[in-house]
Amino acid sequence: MLSHEKTMNDTPGTQASLPARAGRTGGSATLAWGAWLAAAVTLILLVILPWVAPYFYIFIATEVLILGLLAASFNLIFGYTGMLSFGHAAFFGVGSYAVAMLLQAYQWPLLACLLAAVVVATVLALVIGFFCVRLNEVYFAMLTLAFGMMVFSIAHQWRSVTNGSDGIAGFAVTSFGLGLDVQLGNPSVYYHVVLVIVMLAAALLYLICRSSFGLILRAIRQNPERVAFCGVNVRAYRLASFTVAGAFAGLAGGLMAPFLRIASPELLHWSMSAEPVLMTILGGSGYFLGPFVGAAMFVLLEAWITSMTQAWMLVLGIILAFMVMFFRRGLLGTILDWFQERK
Amino acid sequence: MGSLGLALLNSLDIGLLLFIIAVGLNIVFGVLNVINFAHGALYMLGAYLAFSCINGLGMPFWATLLIAPLGVAVLAVLVDRLMLRFVYQREVTDSLLLTFALLLILNESVRMVWGTGIHVVEPPELLRGTVTLPGGIRYPVYSLFVIFAGAVVLFGLWFLFNKTRAGKIMRAAALDRDMAQVLCINTRLVITGVFAFGAWLAALGGVVAAPMRAIDPGMGDKIIIESFIVVVIGGLGSFPGALLGAIVLGLIHGLGGRFLPEINLMLPFVGMAIVLLLKPHGLLGRRASL
Helix, strand or coil: CCCCHHHHCCCHHHHHHHHHHHCCCCCHHHHHHHHHHHHHHHHHHHHHHHHHCCHHHHHHHHHHHHHHHHHHHHHHHHHHCCCCCCCCHHHHHHHHHHHHHHHHHHCCCHHHHHHHHHHHHHHHHHHHHHHHCCCCHHHHHHHHHHHHHHHHHHHHHCHHHHCHHHCEECCCCCCCCCCCCCCCCCHHHHHHHHHHHHHHHHHHHHHHHHCHHHHHHHHHHHCHHHHHHCCCCHHHHHHHHHHHHHHHHHHHHHHHHHHHCEECHHHHCHHHHHHHHHHHHHHCCCCCCHHHHHHHHHHHHHHHHHCCCCCHHHHHHHHHHHHHHHCCCHHHHHHHHHHHHHC | CHHHHHHHHHHHHHHHHHHHHHHHHHHHHHHHCCCCCCHHHHHHHHHHHHHHHHHHCCCCHHHHHHHHHHHHHHHHHHHHHHCHHHCCCCCHHHHHHHHHHHHHHHHHHHHHHHCCCCECCCCCHHHCCEEEECCCEEEEHHHHHHHHHHHHHHHHHHHHHHHCHHHHHHHHHHHCHHHHHHCCCCHHHHHHHHHHHHHHHHHHHHHHHCCCCCECCCHHHHHHHHHHHHHHHHCCCCHHHHHHHHHHHHHHHHHHHHHCHHHCCCHHHHHHHHHHHHCCCCCCCCCCCC
């Protein structure tokens, strides 16, 4: 999945350095092999993790996978289409609420709940996106934040439906669906379920990014006027990108509810929308796997820093500022650049 | 009739306070082409500084009104020189990200310094109690002061932009920064100055709001969303737009709270959505759509 650096190494912040890198394709065959190897090793480690790592890390890994999917879906809008959304938590949170409510009221099987979460998030993304993609990036950033907070305040204040600030808790996942007997209450079993679903979703998202659809999105990021001149309906493509991203965020949110055992308004707050932004910047917005790397860094940093200080958000803000100012290509981008420069 | 009059006065009160804050956002956008996501946090910082000056140091309200916004403006100069100057030459997304980082930093810093509880500031002696207006409406003096303060800022800004050299330089920089530079205008200084001025306005709004709003760590988030709605309704970068948007949102709050309390929360967003559908660049916005 890493082998596309030839097409995706032109993040917005570093366009100036592009020509310097253009002639250097000789080293990328070895680099691609190295990347495939690294991905395969990571995958094997992820599969065997519950048997080798301490109990605590099963929870960490589950969170990394779910938030990684959230960040990857965010990056479809940000890294690929070039629009910075500050309201992505709306779809994540709504997915969580959908699963929590369906489990609480009807005890649906998990797969059916996840499907419902995706549908609800898709519809919401279509509606919010319809308003947000009409104008330029600045408007988009403001409008996504505003609409995201609208969803938050609805969940926060509509007590009769969403149970207000207490959120929806006290539900149990009884069955998986498809007639399979899966012990979802066991954290390591749930971890494997999350692993499989996230891998499938990530593969699908990757195919979308590599398709001609994804190519047009990247063209829109680089030059929307020129794409519009070519006869492409830029607004429709932006809306499609936003909606697809919302659908995947809804899936991630749906996986989060049984993991946290609660769906609360915090999942919809703008500080939750900040997380995929931070993860993507940490990992690198120019790479498909960047958000996943960023999610791993984010969750590990969070676990480590919150054990020392309360001011997690302060540290996060400082890290974000430094990454934006000096390491705009993220950890993955910086490492890959370093490798390519050595070649 | 009395009830409608009261609702209209409330609308004006809410609207003009929003104007003080949103116009700062708009001025910064007009010159720097940056939406300052930390604008609400700067407003909050102004209110907290007012709390510390008045309740902690025992300073009079009027002195606080001068000092607290200046303190925030000095902070804004530092932010501009230490953070934002790295990204002015890059795409607009990067400056959005950086002001967002600033929002996280400021929000958490406020929480660390002042805690998560709610703080209250008393209005000064002169502005306490209520007065009876013609028509038999009893109205708090402080709310009348807020309307007065909004009018002073409105007139002051109009004077600044139309009658003074500094204002004309700002408008020139907003219109065409390169051309302004060619004409021997120190645009770097203008950029820093405008960013600090926007922060000053946000903090001024915070001090004015302090005696009538609860001071808590969530107040900045609320106001930034409101300010966004104001500039989207009025038109991004437009000075009269900020006023019109603020008045419209004030009316939505003032009248909506009175006559449609059950869907009050949704009304600002509905208003924003309608404006976006009919006039995508706001009621007084300039540029054509893509």
